[in-house]
Amino acid sequence: xxxxxxxxxxxxxxxxxxxxxxxxxxxxxxxxxxxxxxxxxxxxxxxxxxxxxxxxxxxxxxxxxxxxxxxxxxxxxxxxxxxxxxxxxxxxxxxxxxxxxxxxxxxxxxxxxxxxxxxxxxxxxxxxxxxxxxxxxxxxxxxxxxxxxxxxxxxxxxxxxxxxxxxxxxxxxxxxxxxxxxxxxxxxxxxxxxxxxxxxxxxxxxxxxxxxxxxxxxxxxxxxxxxxxxxxxxxxxxxxxxxxxxxxxxxxxxxxxxxxxxxxxxxxxxxxxxxxxxxxxxxxxxxxxxxxxxxxxxxxxxxxxxxxxxxxxxxxxxxxxxxxxxxxxxxxxxxxxxxxxxxxxxxxxxxxxxxxxxxxxxxxxxxxxxxxxxxxxxxxxxxxxxxxxxxxxxxxxxxxxxxxxxxxxxxxxxxxxxxxxx
Amino acid sequence: xxxxxxxxxxxxxxxxxxxxxxxxxxxxxxxxxxxxxxxxxxxxxxxxxxxxxxxxxxxxxxxxxxxxxxxxxxxxxxxxxxxxxxxxxxxxxxxxxxxxxxxxxxxxxxxxxxxxxxxxxxxxxxxxxxxxxxxxxxxxxxxxxxxxxxxxxxxxxxxxxxxxxxxxxxxxxxxxxxxxxxxxxxxxxxxxxxxxxxxxxxxxxxxxxxxxxxxxxxxxxxxxxxxxxxxxxxxxxxxxxxxxxxxxxxxxxxxxxxxxxxxxxxxxxx
Numbered sequence: 252x253x254x255x256x257x258x259x260x261x262x263x264x265x266x267x268x269x270x271x272x273x274x275x276x277x278x279x280x281x282x283x284x285x286x287x288x289x290x291x292x293x294x295x296x297x298x299x300x301x302x303x304x305x306x307x308x309x310x311x312x313x314x315x316x317x318x319x320x321x322x323x324x325x326x327x328x329x330x331x332x333x334x335x336x337x338x339x340x341x342x343x344x345x346x347x348x349x350x351x352x353x354x355x356x357x358x359x360x361x362x363x364x365x366x367x368x369x370x371x372x373x374x375x376x377x378x379x380x381x382x383x384x385x386x387x388x389x390x391x392x393x394x395x396x397x398x399x400x401x402x403x404x405x406x407x408x409x410x411x412x413x414x415x416x417x418x419x420x421x422x423x424x425x426x427x428x429x430x431x432x433x434x435x436x437x438x439x440x441x442x443x444x445x446x447x448x449x450x451x452x453x454x455x456x457x458x459x460x461x462x463x464x465x466x467x468x469x470x471x472x473x474x475x476x477x478x479x480x481x482x483x484x485x486x487x488x489x490x491x492x493x494x495x496x497x498x499x500x501x502x503x504x505x506x507x508x509x510x511x512x513x514x515x516x517x518x519x520x521x522x523x524x525x526x527x528x529x530x531x532x533x534x535x536x537x538x539x540x541x542x543x544x545x546x547x548x549x550x551x552x553x554x555x556x557x558x559x560x561x562x563x564x565x566x567x568x569x570x571x572x573x574x575x576x577x578x579x580x581x582x583x584x585x586x587x588x589x590x591x592x593x594x595x596x597x598x599x600x601x602x603x604x605x606x607x608x609x610x611x612x613x614x615x616x617x618x619x620x621x622x623x624x625x626x627x628x629x630x631x632x633x634x635x636x637x638x639x640x641x642x643x644x645x646x647x648x649x650x651x652x653x654x655x656x657x658x659x660x661x662x663x664x665x666x667x668x669x670x671x672x673x
Numbered sequence: 674x675x676x677x678x679x680x681x682x683x684x685x686x687x688x689x690x691x692x693x694x695x696x697x698x699x700x701x702x703x704x705x706x707x708x709x710x711x712x713x714x715x716x717x718x719x720x721x722x723x724x725x726x727x728x729x730x731x732x733x734x735x736x737x738x739x740x741x742x743x744x745x746x747x748x749x750x751x752x753x754x755x756x757x758x759x760x761x762x763x764x765x766x767x768x769x770x771x772x773x774x775x776x777x778x779x780x781x782x783x784x785x786x787x788x789x790x791x792x793x794x795x796x797x798x799x800x801x802x803x804x805x806x807x808x809x810x811x812x813x814x815x816x817x818x819x820x821x822x823x824x825x826x827x828x829x830x831x832x833x834x835x836x837x838x839x840x841x842x843x844x845x846x847x848x849x850x851x852x853x854x855x856x857x858x859x860x861x862x863x864x865x866x867x868x869x870x871x872x873x874x875x876x877x878x879x880x881x882x883x884x885x886x887x888x889x890x891x892x893x894x895x896x897x898x899x900x901x902x903x904x905x906x907x908x909x910x911x912x913x914x915x916x917x918x919x920x921x922x923x924x925x926x927x928x929x930x931x932x933x934x935x936x937x938x939x940x941x942x943x
Binding site for chain 1 (some may be wrong): 825871874881924
């Protein structure tokens with residue numbers, strides 16, 4: 252992994268799939284980063300953070316946007332662009348002489364969309380999507396689902412396949428590795444033909460310890476730096492809206508994206524001179540280039556002016572609105588505080604967080620098999636972390652919440668636990 | 674009589690200002706040492722891994738530095754710091770103390786050596802004379818360790834001169850743990866080795882950057898397996914070994930491997 256130069260000479264495409272070693276974590280070292288580190292240090296020593304700021308628009312003056320409007324301003328990510336970038340990358344590699352039957356792996360951070368990209372790719376190429384077996388079969392070391400699949404592939408050797416969620420094919424349990432090992436044996440020996448495997452970055456970091464992957468081509472979606480985020484947010488916001496939208500920072504009044512009435516920038520957002528605000532660079536660095544998480548931060552920070560707003564008309568941006576009556580101003584709130592793990596957080600909480608990340612949301616019923624904790628204890632920890640905003644439940648699975656990911660990752664890194672390579 | 678007068682002449686007459694200065698230096702040094710011994714461990718215990726151990730190791734070093742500085746400041750206030758005077762005073766004091774408090778002084782000197790050579794530091798897991806535990810305090814005269822049974826044991830630094838000191842992690846977070854398994858000899862040893870390696874790999878306490886080893890030794894009563902691995906933090910060692918043992922027993926039971934059964938030996942005195 253490398254740190255990205257904030258202004259490359261030639262702008263790369265918005266969606267780009269690259270070898271994992273070329274992933275560039277957006278970096279920024281500015282006053283916000285120093286302030287963030289300082290407040291983290293303060294939390295370690297039990298000091299509260301004292302914020303002194305004089306925002307251009309007070310948070311209390313702004314109101315949350317209705318859900319339907321948020322869906323327009325920050326719609327769900329269309330991962331088909333990622334699938335197209337993946338196809339481009341595969342075509343380039345085929346042109347370079349890579350064997351057509353090989354199995355490649357697409358690795359990405361949680362919420363970075365690698366599974367969705369592979370599903371979109373499978374849809375476009377009529378590839379078989381291989382779903383994970385049930386947890387009980389994995390824990391029992393039952394390899395019959397894999398044997399069935401191998402049998403089918405021998406009958407149809409030319410049919411491409413996609414296995415979008417490798418992290419759901421193993422458990423960190425003495426009986427839970429057998430199926431994954433057998434899968435790797437079959438896949439990388441060429442017995443399964445041509446296929447793509449999607450894997451979460453945390454599971455990949457762990458699986459590399461149980462199985463050597465020399466010579467396996469590992470790809471990833473390139474990180475979204477400030478420029479990419481700006482282009483993406485601009486394009487997604489105007490995709491289905493007639494009225495131009497201006498995005499302004501509530502604290503500084505800074506225009507976060509190019510002027511909606513600037514035709515040159517609107518028409519060519521991929522240009523090298525696309526203006527990138529400091530806020531977007533910070534967001535990209537905070538999210539480590541993860542588009543899925545960046546979008547959620549962005550979406551949760553969008554605010555609107557209150558109806559019948561009279562006493563703030565003297566603002567500079569109100570003047571701007573007066574100058575452009577046919578456009579709408581949306582404010583980005585000063586920031587969202589990440590969930591905070593208390594300094595006295597015990598080892599049990601950290602173990603649970605690690606298990607959730609390594610399995611990208613394991614079923615609740617399996618957690619007692621993975622951890623030296625009782626079901627009741629685990630559930631109480633999960634509920635406490637849910638209150639803190641660190642985890643969320645989805646069906647019977649528990650995952651790290653997108654806004655809690657940075658906190659969880661930092662807590663594990665500080666304590667010396669295995670973390671991902673992103 | 675003449676000798677007494679000579680010795681007394683070595684010392685300066687302490688006027689009130691000198692006494693005040695002396696008092697302030699002693700007070701300042703004491704406060705700094707107290708702050709060093711409470712504040713630094715408090716900060717260190719809010720950190721994790723290597724940073725915690727490094728900071729803890731600084732405590733006795735800083736204390737020694739404070740004492741040396743205080744000593745250097747105090748001596749010129751009390752005596753005329755000429756070579757002749759220093760030799761005379763320190764020689765006399767050393768002779769008197771050496772006879773009366775030989776072991777005490779030896780422990781103090783060993784304490785200084787312990788700070789410099791660092792055979793043990795705060796946060797290390799050491800064994801001295803059969804007592805195993807985590808170093809909780811490196812004092813001037815003794816090292817205090819807390820055993821796994823939460824008993825605080827004070828051991829004079831004097832032991833440094835003639836006892837073996839076993840340091841399990843030596844200032845770092847890497848501390849090897851061993852889980853023992855005693856199995857009936859009739860089993861597939863290869864399958865057991867693989868299963869035990871997986872047991873270690875899947876323990877949530879495992880430090881994955883460190884190697885895992887399974888040592889097999891055939892004994893008259895069965896087969897002895899030693900599963901060696903490293904926890905993430907040395908303080909997890911007992912929970913780690915327990916976890917390895919529990920998981921190991923479960924997977925060995927699934928493999929159908931039986932524990933070694935040694936017939937009880939009748940008591941010869943019965």
